[in-house]
Amino acid sequence: MTKLTDLTIAEARKGLDRGDFTAVELADAHLAAMEAHAGLNAYITPTPERARERAAASDARIAKGEAGAMEGIPIAMKDLFCTDGTRTTAGSNILGNFVPPYESTVSENLWKAGAVMLGKANLDEFAMGSSNLTSAFGSVVNPWTRTDAPERKLVPGGSSGGSAAAVAARLALGATGTDTGGSIRQPASFCGITGLKPTYGRCSRWGIVAFASSLDQAGPMARSVEDVAIMLGAMAGHDPKDSTSAPVAVPDFTAAIEQGVKGLTVGIPKEYKPEEGLSPEIEAIWTRGMEMLKDAGAKTVEISLPHTKYALAAYYIVAPAEASSNLARYDGVRYGLRVVEDGDGLNDMYCKTRAAGFGAEVKRRILIGTYALSAGYYDAYYLKAQKVRSLIAKDFKDAFDNGVDVILTPTTPSAAFALDEEVTDPVTMYLNDVFTVPTSLAGLPGLSVPVALTEQGLPQGLQLIGRPFDEETVLRAGRALEKAAAFTAKPRLLEG
């Protein structure tokens, strides 16, 4: 029999309903794996007691025939989602001991559907990063390694690096992520799993520690397109507590995925083949992806998204600007870290608390954002970036209006890099997001599906981008790609 930790969510659901195993057994198997691979540092706060308790409750509901869509499924919760009574750190010292007295809407939806929380997954501090190197709780280790340097530890990507590593290393059947500029898709690609950033407004942001409000979106990370569809169905829905949550119905995403791609038009944006940066290897994988979709009956057309080259610059204005304001609440006054000495005034407390509480990348982005919003610079930076953002959204709209159903691109310009690879300047790090950021700025759904291994034996994903609130077509195309790619490789960590 397949190991319990190797099951997909869909398989596990069937097994639970058939009584092949219990939710408690399923949770225990994952808790054991978490202990065995604690060195990956995928979890900041494991919650084994809570997991067993919830799993037992799931078993009771399954016995009564009241199983929800995620009943008994053990998952990792990115530590950006506030969880009632369970420490929520956002990967930051400033919230190092913060225990929320409330539950985020998305996590609440998952618990209502029967999901079982294994623990809070590691992440880049305040979701700012593409490597998980910025977490105050230590880096996450990618379970994958290069064939030419198997000892060298690799990053899992970020910011949802703990979530991606946990799913790839079989420390959870699925995980929640959040994506602001690529934080679900890039680590999914680095770790060889499937991750979806839904349309902005599809999932409620209520109770998710905010990074950049106009971009943040929660989404599922799992080991198959079907699993992602199941999870998304449980997570999504209009929430009156989030004014930006869209009042649209949640379709049955799983019903759409097997419909195939026959007759679909797949757009191939020429601007994603940069003269320099995109390696021939990644380009080859991209081409293979096109062939796979064509073989499955889709038509590919070259399209132009002319403002793509401005996306990264615009993103690194808009996101830090919003972050500089969103993170002002961490001031040591009401909750979280407070650093103050006798005789200190209010400003001393602010400075000491925030100096000690925030890491370098967070401080950098607060400074960039504050600068971009300052009097005299607002028009040149923030306003201009917003104009670029509109143009980028229009690029996509034009493509879809011209008959394109879904767009195929690489997820990342390269596969996972090493933990100890010196990142000389932050801009190089920001380039990781070059293919994911335009989708984020346009608020569109983007799915990363693992398609192949690179020459160094590392997974590489391709990204599918769809119309607003048309996750169904994205998942359909993703399923076709998944079938054709038949990506079954596992991290060497799990071999033997």
Place this chain on the structure above:
Amino acid sequence: MDATVAPTYVLTGETGDWEVVVGLEVHAQVISAAKLFSGASTTFGAAPNSQVSLVDAAMPGMLPVINRACVEQAVRTGLGLRAHINHRSVFARKNYFYADLPQGYQISQYELPVVGEGKVILDMPDGSSRTVGIERLHLEQDAGKSLHDQHPTKSFIDLNRSGVALMEIVSKPDMRSPEEAGAYLRKLRSILRYLGTCDGNMEEGSMRADVNVSVRPVGDTGLRTRCELKNVNSVRFVMQAIEIEAQRHIEIWESGGEVEQETRLFDPAKGETRSMRNKEEAHDYRYFPDPDLLPLEFDAAFVEGIRETLPELPDEKKARFISDYALTPYDASVLVVDRREADFFEAVAKGRDGKTAANWVISTLFGTLNKMGVGVDDSPVSAENLGKLIDLIADDTISGRIAKEVYEIMVDTGAAPDAIVEERGLKQVTDTGAIEAAIDQVMAANPDKVEEVRGGKEKLLGWFTGQVMKATQGKANPGMVNELLKKKMGG
């Protein structure tokens, strides 16, 4: 304002005459059950930090959701200020750090406020009117309160007020004297209270004013540098602050100096203004549209629905009082300041002589209420009874003099005037026989004076009237007494 009107408030300096230019930014707390972006209660005076939602405390991941009732109140106020209503407006974040500002920003409106230009008509004491332009009205969150007097070294924070809806009402720099600024504040407060959108209590801080003051030589049309006096909390203080600040400016300009743009505090105890922060120290609020909120949009039907529920406002009421009750503009403006007082007056005046009713209400009743320190709702004399009292005078049941007596008894007992008159036998004597008898008696007792009158000393007639009134304990109809006296003296 009309530039051709000569300034009425002129400050004489050493180099010449100056006029003051004043604009006001009024923060009016919106009357609503819940806060602007959260469901927490807004009741004043609750125990500290007992009315704080997760949103008000800016817990991680919390999001604002606009309270429709507050938007309705803002639109209602805009309509009351005859202002342009913007069907699309945008909430923006005003970023600054302070201990009682949990989010580290205030959600406000910046480039696109919910209400645009409007006007307020001032009723000046001489009965004339002035118009002050409204620049805009926008919705924003109030901050919490810092309490610095609870502990020797620490400050305490009360977040009950955090997130309560405020309307910031910005006037144009149209006022030219402390009196006009006072009249503007009183009129604005009156309109807000009529509309039921703000209780206007400056003492409780539910209405606060920032005062922008500059001066210029009489005849100049350009504006000179202004200073902003923050959070002045009474009409009287606003008027004092303008006077003092204007004087300070004139002294600086006349001594060859330059007024610096800055934010200042008015200290009523010392009678001075003090610098809070200058231009260099001014905050850079880094305004940007709040990404947690969609633009605020509504249609014309929403506005019309609110317009239909508007009460008659002070200006319309004043015009109607002048035409329906033949009141002077001044009396009408006094009566309409408070809606309940206006209603009281109307109840008294209905079907009676308006001027008489206005005299009784303004000169007599308001005096009584002032002395007692109560509002018209707690008046010991009801409108119905005051009306009856006026009727008793009109139909000659009692004289005006007796009416004053009856009124005092009404104040003391709350009883109806007809019952008092009946019970105390104060009915005016209109029986000719009884009056004649009294006259005969007085004439018989004073034959020498009768001779003097008959000899041409007509002035003495008044003395006789008084004696007759005295003999009838004031109940005789004075008109009849006069008439009969003349007849008898002549006969």
